[in-house]
Amino acid sequence: MARCRICENDYAEFISFGNMPIANGFLSSEEFESEYFFELKVGFCADCQMVQLIDQPDREQMFHQDYAFFSSLSRGQQIHFQALAEKLLSNYLDGDSPFAVEIGSNDGIMLQHIAAAGISHLGVEPSENVARAAQEKGVNSVSRFFDEELAADVIQKYGHADTISSANVICHIPYMHSVLAGVKQLLKPTGVFIFEDPYLGDIVEKTSYDQIYDEHVFYFSVGSVSNMLTRHGLELFDVEPLSVHGGSMRYYIANRGTREVSTRVAEQLARETELGLHKIETYNRLRTNIEKSREDLTTLLQKIVKEQGRPVIAYGATSKSTTVLNYCDLGPELIEFISDTTPLKQGKYSPGMHIPVKSPDELEKSDPQYLLLFAWNHMQEIMDKEVDFKDKGGRWIAYVPEVGILT
Numbered sequence: 166m167a168r169c170r171i172c173e174n175d176y177a178e179f180i181s182f183g184n185m186p187i188a189n190g191f192l193s194s195e196e197f198e199s200e201y202f203f204e205l206k207v208g209f210c211a212d213c214q215m216v217q218l219i220d221q222p223d224r225e226q227m228f229h230q231d232y233a234f235f236s237s238l239s240r241g242q243q244i245h246f247q248a249l250a251e252k253l254l255s256n257y258l259d260g261d262s263p264f265a266v267e268i269g270s271n272d273g274i275m276l277q278h279i280a281a282a283g284i285s286h287l288g289v290e291p292s293e294n295v296a297r298a299a300q301e302k303g304v305n306s307v308s309r310f311f312d313e314e315l316a317a318d319v320i321q322k323y324g325h326a327d328t329i330s331s332a333n334v335i336c337h338i339p340y341m342h343s344v345l346a347g348v349k350q351l352l353k354p355t356g357v358f359i360f361e362d363p364y365l366g367d368i369v370e371k372t373s374y375d376q377i378y379d380e381h382v383f384y385f386s387v388g389s390v391s392n393m394l395t396r397h398g399l400e401l402f403d404v405e406p407l408s409v410h411g412g413s414m415r416y417y418i419a420n421r422g423t424r425e426v427s428t429r430v431a432e433q434l435a436r437e438t439e440l441g442l443h444k445i446e447t448y449n450r451l452r453t454n455i456e457k458s459r460e461d462l463t464t465l466l467q468k469i470v471k472e473q474g475r476p477v478i479a480y481g482a483t484s485k486s487t488t489v490l491n492y493c494d495l496g497p498e499l500i501e502f503i504s505d506t507t508p509l510k511q512g513k514y515s516p517g518m519h520i521p522v523k524s525p526d527e528l529e530k531s532d533p534q535y536l537l538l539f540a541w542n543h544m545q546e547i548m549d550k551e552v553d554f555k556d557k558g559g560r561w562i563a564y565v566p567e568v569g570i571l572t
Protein backbone atom coordinates (compact mmCIF):
# COMPACT_ATOMS: atom_id res chain seq x y z
CA MET A 166 0.00 0.00 0.00
CA ALA A 167 1.05 3.56 -0.58
CA ARG A 168 -0.06 6.82 1.01
CA CYS A 169 -2.06 9.18 -1.23
CA ARG A 170 -0.25 12.48 -1.81
CA ILE A 171 -3.54 14.39 -1.66
CA CYS A 172 -5.77 12.84 1.03
CA GLU A 173 -3.19 10.65 2.83
CA ASN A 174 -5.35 7.54 2.66
CA ASP A 175 -3.89 4.19 1.65
CA TYR A 176 -4.21 3.02 -1.94
CA ALA A 177 -2.82 0.22 -4.08
CA GLU A 178 -1.12 0.08 -7.47
CA PHE A 179 -3.07 -1.11 -10.50
CA ILE A 180 -0.11 -1.44 -12.86
CA SER A 181 3.67 -1.73 -12.77
CA PHE A 182 5.67 -1.00 -15.93
CA GLY A 183 8.75 -2.55 -14.37
CA ASN A 184 12.14 -0.89 -14.11
CA MET A 185 12.29 2.43 -15.93
CA PRO A 186 15.01 4.95 -16.58
CA ILE A 187 14.39 8.73 -16.48
CA ALA A 188 12.11 9.41 -19.46
CA ASN A 189 14.09 12.40 -20.71
CA GLY A 190 17.46 10.94 -19.69
CA PHE A 191 19.01 10.66 -23.16
CA LEU A 192 22.59 9.67 -22.55
CA SER A 193 26.03 9.02 -24.04
CA SER A 194 27.53 5.51 -24.13
CA GLU A 195 29.93 6.43 -21.30
CA GLU A 196 26.88 6.99 -19.07
CA PHE A 197 25.28 3.56 -19.65
CA GLU A 198 26.89 2.02 -16.56
CA SER A 199 25.64 4.64 -14.14
CA GLU A 200 22.13 4.94 -15.56
CA TYR A 201 19.43 5.41 -12.91
CA PHE A 202 16.36 3.14 -12.80
CA PHE A 203 13.24 3.03 -10.65
CA GLU A 204 10.02 0.98 -10.67
CA LEU A 205 7.31 2.82 -12.59
CA LYS A 206 3.97 1.89 -11.02
CA VAL A 207 0.68 3.69 -10.82
CA GLY A 208 -2.20 3.58 -8.36
CA PHE A 209 -5.72 4.94 -7.90
CA CYS A 210 -6.86 6.42 -4.60
CA ALA A 211 -10.50 5.49 -4.20
CA ASP A 212 -10.99 8.16 -1.51
CA CYS A 213 -10.07 11.29 -3.49
CA GLN A 214 -10.01 9.71 -6.99
CA MET A 215 -6.41 10.71 -7.67
CA VAL A 216 -4.40 8.55 -10.06
CA GLN A 217 -0.71 8.89 -9.24
CA LEU A 218 2.76 7.40 -9.43
CA ILE A 219 3.58 5.28 -6.39
CA ASP A 220 7.24 6.40 -6.39
CA GLN A 221 8.86 9.31 -8.13
CA PRO A 222 12.61 9.75 -8.54
CA ASP A 223 14.25 12.80 -6.94
CA ARG A 224 13.37 15.92 -8.88
CA GLU A 225 17.08 16.69 -9.27
CA GLN A 226 17.35 13.49 -11.32
CA MET A 227 14.70 14.76 -13.71
CA PHE A 228 15.15 18.51 -14.16
CA HIS A 229 18.81 19.18 -14.42
CA GLN A 230 21.06 21.58 -16.33
CA ASP A 231 20.84 19.60 -19.56
CA TYR A 232 17.05 19.43 -19.58
CA ALA A 233 16.46 19.24 -23.28
CA PHE A 234 12.86 20.26 -23.75
CA PHE A 235 12.32 23.65 -25.33
CA SER A 236 8.64 24.35 -25.99
CA SER A 237 9.25 26.85 -28.77
CA LEU A 238 10.69 24.22 -31.10
CA SER A 239 7.18 23.17 -32.04
CA ARG A 240 5.09 25.42 -34.28
CA GLY A 241 1.86 23.89 -32.97
CA GLN A 242 2.92 24.76 -29.43
CA GLN A 243 3.70 28.35 -30.44
CA ILE A 244 0.17 28.81 -31.77
CA HIS A 245 -1.35 27.14 -28.71
CA PHE A 246 0.48 29.40 -26.25
CA GLN A 247 -0.13 32.58 -28.19
CA ALA A 248 -3.87 31.84 -27.99
CA LEU A 249 -3.62 31.25 -24.24
CA ALA A 250 -1.73 34.55 -23.78
CA GLU A 251 -4.41 36.39 -25.74
CA LYS A 252 -7.11 34.84 -23.57
CA LEU A 253 -5.32 35.87 -20.37
CA LEU A 254 -4.74 39.40 -21.68
CA SER A 255 -8.33 40.04 -22.72
CA ASN A 256 -10.18 38.21 -19.91
CA TYR A 257 -8.04 38.44 -16.80
CA LEU A 258 -5.20 40.95 -17.24
CA ASP A 259 -7.31 43.92 -18.27
CA GLY A 260 -7.54 45.62 -14.83
CA ASP A 261 -5.27 48.16 -13.12
CA SER A 262 -1.54 47.28 -12.97
CA PRO A 263 -2.02 43.58 -13.72
CA PHE A 264 0.58 40.97 -12.78
CA ALA A 265 0.91 37.55 -14.41
CA VAL A 266 2.83 34.57 -13.03
CA GLU A 267 3.55 31.36 -14.88
CA ILE A 268 4.65 28.15 -13.17
CA GLY A 269 7.06 26.26 -15.44
CA SER A 270 7.44 29.03 -17.98
CA ASN A 271 9.92 27.04 -20.08
CA ASP A 272 11.62 29.20 -22.73
CA GLY A 273 9.02 31.96 -22.46
CA ILE A 274 6.77 30.59 -25.20
CA MET A 275 3.63 31.99 -23.50
CA LEU A 276 4.95 34.87 -21.36
CA GLN A 277 6.75 36.51 -24.29
CA HIS A 278 3.31 37.66 -25.49
CA ILE A 279 2.44 39.01 -22.02
CA ALA A 280 5.84 40.78 -21.94
CA ALA A 281 5.24 42.23 -25.41
CA ALA A 282 1.94 43.70 -24.17
CA GLY A 283 3.94 45.57 -21.50
CA ILE A 284 2.36 43.62 -18.62
CA SER A 285 4.27 42.95 -15.40
CA HIS A 286 5.03 39.23 -15.25
CA LEU A 287 7.25 36.54 -13.74
CA GLY A 288 8.14 33.14 -15.13
CA VAL A 289 9.09 30.42 -12.64
CA GLU A 290 11.30 27.85 -14.39
CA PRO A 291 13.60 25.51 -12.48
CA SER A 292 15.73 24.43 -15.47
CA GLU A 293 18.43 27.07 -15.67
CA ASN A 294 19.32 26.74 -19.34
CA VAL A 295 15.65 26.89 -20.32
CA ALA A 296 15.01 29.92 -18.07
CA ARG A 297 18.02 31.62 -19.66
CA ALA A 298 16.47 31.18 -23.10
CA ALA A 299 13.34 32.94 -21.80
CA GLN A 300 15.37 35.79 -20.35
CA GLU A 301 17.05 36.31 -23.72
CA LYS A 302 13.55 36.91 -25.15
CA GLY A 303 12.86 39.62 -22.55
CA VAL A 304 10.82 37.37 -20.28
CA ASN A 305 11.43 38.04 -16.58
CA SER A 306 12.25 34.61 -15.11
CA VAL A 307 13.41 33.07 -11.87
CA SER A 308 15.14 29.70 -11.82
CA ARG A 309 13.41 28.00 -8.89
CA PHE A 310 10.69 25.46 -8.08
CA PHE A 311 7.25 26.85 -7.28
CA ASP A 312 6.08 26.23 -3.72
CA GLU A 313 4.66 28.10 -0.75
CA GLU A 314 8.03 29.65 0.07
CA LEU A 315 8.56 30.96 -3.44
CA ALA A 316 5.01 32.37 -3.49
CA ALA A 317 5.81 34.38 -0.34
CA ASP A 318 8.99 35.74 -1.96
CA VAL A 319 7.07 36.72 -5.11
CA ILE A 320 4.42 38.57 -3.06
CA GLN A 321 7.14 40.50 -1.24
CA LYS A 322 8.91 41.51 -4.44
CA TYR A 323 6.03 41.97 -6.91
CA GLY A 324 2.71 41.85 -5.02
CA HIS A 325 -0.26 39.55 -5.67
CA ALA A 326 -1.11 38.03 -9.04
CA ASP A 327 -4.12 38.45 -11.31
CA THR A 328 -3.27 35.26 -13.13
CA ILE A 329 -1.20 32.22 -12.30
CA SER A 330 -1.00 29.91 -15.26
CA SER A 331 0.75 26.66 -15.93
CA ALA A 332 0.85 24.19 -18.79
CA ASN A 333 2.10 20.61 -18.44
CA VAL A 334 3.80 21.33 -15.15
CA ILE A 335 1.35 20.97 -12.23
CA CYS A 336 1.03 17.22 -12.82
CA HIS A 337 4.83 16.99 -12.38
CA ILE A 338 4.88 18.33 -8.83
CA PRO A 339 4.55 15.79 -5.99
CA TYR A 340 4.23 18.34 -3.15
CA MET A 341 0.82 19.51 -4.37
CA HIS A 342 -0.36 20.98 -1.07
CA SER A 343 2.56 23.41 -0.96
CA VAL A 344 1.82 24.43 -4.57
CA LEU A 345 -1.88 25.03 -3.91
CA ALA A 346 -1.19 26.87 -0.65
CA GLY A 347 1.26 29.05 -2.61
CA VAL A 348 -1.30 29.67 -5.33
CA LYS A 349 -3.95 30.56 -2.76
CA GLN A 350 -1.61 33.08 -1.09
CA LEU A 351 -0.27 34.58 -4.29
CA LEU A 352 -3.62 35.17 -6.02
CA LYS A 353 -5.45 38.46 -5.66
CA PRO A 354 -8.98 37.90 -4.20
CA THR A 355 -10.34 38.11 -7.76
CA GLY A 356 -7.37 36.35 -9.35
CA VAL A 357 -7.50 33.15 -11.39
CA PHE A 358 -5.31 30.08 -11.55
CA ILE A 359 -5.44 28.34 -14.93
CA PHE A 360 -3.59 25.14 -15.61
CA GLU A 361 -3.65 22.39 -18.18
CA ASP A 362 -2.27 18.88 -18.16
CA PRO A 363 -2.77 15.60 -20.01
CA TYR A 364 -6.26 14.36 -19.17
CA LEU A 365 -6.87 11.03 -17.47
CA GLY A 366 -10.08 10.51 -19.46
CA ASP A 367 -8.06 10.50 -22.70
CA ILE A 368 -5.46 8.10 -21.28
CA VAL A 369 -8.23 5.67 -20.30
CA GLU A 370 -10.13 6.01 -23.57
CA LYS A 371 -7.08 5.83 -25.88
CA THR A 372 -4.90 3.48 -23.79
CA SER A 373 -2.23 6.18 -24.17
CA TYR A 374 -0.08 4.71 -21.43
CA ASP A 375 3.00 6.49 -22.78
CA GLN A 376 1.72 9.57 -20.92
CA ILE A 377 2.83 7.68 -17.83
CA TYR A 378 6.47 8.38 -16.96
CA ASP A 379 8.57 9.74 -14.11
CA GLU A 380 7.80 13.41 -14.70
CA HIS A 381 4.02 12.94 -14.51
CA VAL A 382 3.28 12.18 -10.88
CA PHE A 383 -0.46 12.94 -11.17
CA TYR A 384 -2.99 11.96 -13.87
CA PHE A 385 -5.74 14.48 -13.34
CA SER A 386 -9.48 14.29 -13.88
CA VAL A 387 -12.05 17.00 -13.20
CA GLY A 388 -13.20 14.92 -10.21
CA SER A 389 -9.78 14.57 -8.59
CA VAL A 390 -8.77 18.18 -9.29
CA SER A 391 -12.03 19.43 -7.82
CA ASN A 392 -11.43 17.37 -4.67
CA MET A 393 -7.89 18.62 -4.11
CA LEU A 394 -8.86 22.28 -4.66
CA THR A 395 -11.59 22.13 -2.04
CA ARG A 396 -8.92 21.44 0.60
CA HIS A 397 -7.39 24.85 -0.13
CA GLY A 398 -10.49 27.06 -0.35
CA LEU A 399 -10.21 27.08 -4.12
CA GLU A 400 -12.89 26.21 -6.64
CA LEU A 401 -13.00 24.95 -10.20
CA PHE A 402 -15.23 27.38 -12.13
CA ASP A 403 -14.68 26.16 -15.67
CA VAL A 404 -13.05 23.39 -17.70
CA GLU A 405 -11.96 23.24 -21.31
CA PRO A 406 -10.96 20.03 -23.10
CA LEU A 407 -7.92 20.54 -25.35
CA SER A 408 -6.55 18.41 -28.15
CA VAL A 409 -2.88 19.11 -27.32
CA HIS A 410 -0.58 16.39 -25.94
CA GLY A 411 -2.93 13.67 -27.02
CA GLY A 412 -5.82 15.08 -25.01
CA SER A 413 -5.54 17.59 -22.19
CA MET A 414 -7.86 19.47 -19.88
CA ARG A 415 -7.60 23.14 -18.95
CA TYR A 416 -8.83 23.93 -15.43
CA TYR A 417 -10.03 27.42 -14.43
CA ILE A 418 -9.76 28.03 -10.71
CA ALA A 419 -10.64 30.92 -8.39
CA ASN A 420 -11.11 31.60 -4.70
CA ARG A 421 -14.25 29.77 -3.60
CA GLY A 422 -17.45 31.69 -4.22
CA THR A 423 -15.87 34.49 -6.28
CA ARG A 424 -16.94 33.34 -9.74
CA GLU A 425 -19.98 31.77 -11.28
CA VAL A 426 -19.36 28.07 -11.92
CA SER A 427 -19.92 27.06 -15.54
CA THR A 428 -22.28 24.19 -16.32
CA ARG A 429 -19.35 22.63 -18.20
CA VAL A 430 -17.89 21.50 -14.85
CA ALA A 431 -20.93 19.39 -13.95
CA GLU A 432 -21.21 18.12 -17.51
CA GLN A 433 -17.60 16.93 -17.51
CA LEU A 434 -18.06 15.31 -14.09
CA ALA A 435 -21.06 13.41 -15.45
CA ARG A 436 -18.96 12.25 -18.41
CA GLU A 437 -16.27 11.01 -16.00
CA THR A 438 -18.84 9.04 -14.04
CA GLU A 439 -19.98 7.43 -17.29
CA LEU A 440 -16.36 6.59 -18.12
CA GLY A 441 -15.95 5.11 -14.63
CA LEU A 442 -13.01 7.29 -13.56
CA HIS A 443 -14.18 6.96 -9.95
CA LYS A 444 -13.94 3.13 -9.91
CA ILE A 445 -10.95 0.80 -9.53
CA GLU A 446 -12.50 -1.58 -12.11
CA THR A 447 -11.81 1.02 -14.80
CA TYR A 448 -8.09 1.00 -13.99
CA ASN A 449 -7.92 -2.77 -13.91
CA ARG A 450 -9.45 -2.73 -17.39
CA LEU A 451 -6.89 -0.10 -18.42
CA ARG A 452 -4.11 -2.45 -17.31
CA THR A 453 -5.54 -5.24 -19.47
CA ASN A 454 -5.71 -2.85 -22.44
CA ILE A 455 -2.12 -1.71 -21.89
CA GLU A 456 -0.92 -5.32 -21.80
CA LYS A 457 -2.74 -6.01 -25.07
CA SER A 458 -1.22 -2.90 -26.65
CA ARG A 459 2.26 -4.15 -25.75
CA GLU A 460 1.53 -7.57 -27.20
CA ASP A 461 0.14 -6.09 -30.43
CA LEU A 462 3.01 -3.64 -30.93
CA THR A 463 5.81 -6.15 -30.40
CA THR A 464 4.08 -8.67 -32.68
CA LEU A 465 3.64 -6.08 -35.44
CA LEU A 466 7.23 -4.81 -35.21
CA GLN A 467 8.67 -8.34 -35.22
CA LYS A 468 6.64 -9.15 -38.32
CA ILE A 469 7.74 -6.00 -40.20
CA VAL A 470 11.40 -6.40 -39.24
CA LYS A 471 11.34 -10.00 -40.43
CA GLU A 472 9.68 -9.07 -43.72
CA GLN A 473 11.92 -6.15 -44.59
CA GLY A 474 15.07 -7.70 -43.18
CA ARG A 475 16.07 -4.61 -41.22
CA PRO A 476 14.90 -2.84 -38.07
CA VAL A 477 12.39 -0.01 -38.34
CA ILE A 478 13.21 3.62 -37.65
CA ALA A 479 11.28 5.61 -35.07
CA TYR A 480 10.18 9.21 -35.27
CA GLY A 481 10.49 11.58 -32.28
CA ALA A 482 12.78 10.89 -29.30
CA THR A 483 10.04 11.93 -26.89
CA SER A 484 9.85 11.36 -23.15
CA LYS A 485 6.74 9.27 -23.87
CA SER A 486 8.77 6.90 -26.04
CA THR A 487 10.85 5.83 -23.03
CA THR A 488 7.85 4.13 -21.40
CA VAL A 489 6.92 2.33 -24.64
CA LEU A 490 10.47 1.23 -25.49
CA ASN A 491 11.25 -0.10 -22.02
CA TYR A 492 7.84 -1.57 -21.18
CA CYS A 493 7.61 -3.35 -24.55
CA ASP A 494 11.33 -4.23 -24.46
CA LEU A 495 12.02 -2.78 -27.90
CA GLY A 496 15.77 -2.80 -28.48
CA PRO A 497 18.09 -2.04 -31.43
CA GLU A 498 17.17 -5.37 -33.09
CA LEU A 499 13.70 -3.94 -33.69
CA ILE A 500 14.47 -0.21 -33.85
CA GLU A 501 17.56 0.94 -35.74
CA PHE A 502 17.48 4.54 -34.55
CA ILE A 503 15.16 7.37 -33.53
CA SER A 504 15.07 10.49 -35.66
CA ASP A 505 14.71 13.76 -33.75
CA THR A 506 15.14 17.44 -34.54
CA THR A 507 16.49 18.37 -31.06
CA PRO A 508 20.26 18.96 -31.42
CA LEU A 509 20.88 18.14 -27.72
CA LYS A 510 19.51 14.63 -28.21
CA GLN A 511 21.26 13.82 -31.50
CA GLY A 512 24.29 11.57 -31.08
CA LYS A 513 22.94 10.32 -27.75
CA TYR A 514 21.07 7.11 -26.89
CA SER A 515 17.54 6.52 -25.67
CA PRO A 516 17.15 5.87 -21.92
CA GLY A 517 17.21 2.20 -20.93
CA MET A 518 17.09 0.56 -24.36
CA HIS A 519 20.03 2.59 -25.74
CA ILE A 520 18.74 3.15 -29.26
CA PRO A 521 20.78 5.81 -31.11
CA VAL A 522 19.15 9.19 -31.71
CA LYS A 523 20.00 10.72 -35.08
CA SER A 524 19.19 13.84 -37.04
CA PRO A 525 16.46 14.08 -39.69
CA ASP A 526 19.31 14.13 -42.29
CA GLU A 527 20.16 10.55 -41.31
CA LEU A 528 16.50 9.65 -41.65
CA GLU A 529 16.47 11.12 -45.16
CA LYS A 530 19.57 9.09 -46.12
CA SER A 531 18.22 5.80 -44.78
CA ASP A 532 15.11 5.91 -46.98
CA PRO A 533 12.84 3.97 -44.59
CA GLN A 534 9.76 2.04 -45.59
CA TYR A 535 8.17 2.27 -42.15
CA LEU A 536 8.36 4.86 -39.39
CA LEU A 537 7.20 4.20 -35.84
CA LEU A 538 5.42 7.34 -34.70
CA PHE A 539 6.45 8.21 -31.14
CA ALA A 540 5.38 11.87 -31.30
CA TRP A 541 1.79 10.86 -32.08
CA ASN A 542 0.44 13.85 -30.15
CA HIS A 543 1.88 16.08 -32.91
CA MET A 544 0.52 13.82 -35.64
CA GLN A 545 -0.99 16.45 -37.90
CA GLU A 546 2.07 18.69 -37.79
CA ILE A 547 4.29 15.69 -38.58
CA MET A 548 2.09 14.38 -41.41
CA ASP A 549 2.16 17.82 -43.04
CA LYS A 550 5.94 18.03 -42.69
CA GLU A 551 6.70 14.48 -43.85
CA VAL A 552 4.37 14.43 -46.84
CA ASP A 553 7.23 13.21 -49.10
CA PHE A 554 7.70 10.08 -47.01
CA LYS A 555 4.06 9.15 -47.50
CA ASP A 556 4.13 10.09 -51.21
CA LYS A 557 7.06 7.72 -51.76
CA GLY A 558 4.97 4.90 -50.29
CA GLY A 559 6.24 5.11 -46.71
CA ARG A 560 3.94 3.87 -43.95
CA TRP A 561 3.48 5.08 -40.38
CA ILE A 562 3.20 2.63 -37.49
CA ALA A 563 1.00 3.92 -34.66
CA TYR A 564 0.11 2.48 -31.25
CA VAL A 565 -2.43 5.04 -29.94
CA PRO A 566 -5.38 4.60 -29.76
CA GLU A 567 -4.69 1.22 -31.38
CA VAL A 568 -1.64 -0.59 -32.71
CA GLY A 569 -1.61 -0.59 -36.49
CA ILE A 570 -0.29 0.78 -39.76
CA LEU A 571 -1.85 4.10 -40.70
CA THR A 572 -3.41 4.25 -44.13
Ligand SMILES: [Zn+2]
Pocket residue numbers: 169170171172173174210211212213214215
Ligand atom coordinates in the same frame (compact mmCIF):
# COMPACT_ATOMS: atom_id res chain seq x y z
ZN1 LIG B 1 -6.44 10.26 -2.05
